[in-house]
Amino acid sequence: DSGVTQTPKHLITATGQRVTLRCSPRSGDLSVYWYQQSLDQGLQFLIQYYNGEERAKGNILERFSAQQFPDLHSELNLSSLELGDSALYFCASSVEGTGVNYGYTFGSGTRLTVV
C-alpha cells in the first residue's frame, strides 16, 4: 500500500455521462497530481494541486476539471465522456510542490471504461 488511495478502482459508464474520481494523498503530502495513462498516449500529466491551489496544468481537456479540498483530498471530474476517455487515471502525491526531492507516490489508479 503506497498510502495514496484512489476510488473507485473500476468504473464503467456510457458516453455522454459524467464521473468523479477521488484521490486521498499520502499523509503529510500537500501536492496532488493527476495523470491519464492510455496505450496510445502513455502517461500524460493532467493537473497539479498544491495545498488547495491549482499549481500546474497539462494536457487536460476542458471537459475535465479537478479540485483539492481543505482536507487535501482531490477529485477529478470528467464530463461528456467519449470512448477515447477510456484509460487508467492515476493520482500521485508529493510532500512539496515539485516532487523532485522525493519523487511521487502513486495510487493504484482508477480504470475508466466508457461504452
Next chain:
Amino acid sequence: AQSVTQPDIHITVSEGASLELRCNYSYGATPYLFWYVQSPGQGLQLLLKYFSGDTLVQGIKGFEAEFKRSQSSFNLRKPSVHWSDAAEYFCALSGGSYIPTFGRGTSLIVHP
C-alpha cells in the same frame, strides 16, 4: 521542450541474467531523472532518482542507474534479474517546470 525516449518497448531476459533498460532524454540543462516501476494493476513506484553529484545512483530492489551527460542517457541496470522484476519500467525527467515527463515505458519479461 523536454522529452524522454525509451527505445525498447519490450525486453526479454532469463532469470539470473543481467539487465539494462535504456533511457535517452532531451533537455537543455541538467535534469532531474527518475526510474519508476509499475507492476500489473498497480501504480508506479519510485526506484531511484538522480539530481546531481555522483553519476551512478543506487535504488531499491538492487537496481542502479548511470547518468551520462555526453550521451543524454540514464540507463537502468540490475546484475541479476529475478522473476518478480517482470513489470513495466518508466524513465522520467523533470526540468524547469518540475512536472515530470514520462517515457512510453519498457515492458520487462523474465523467462525462468
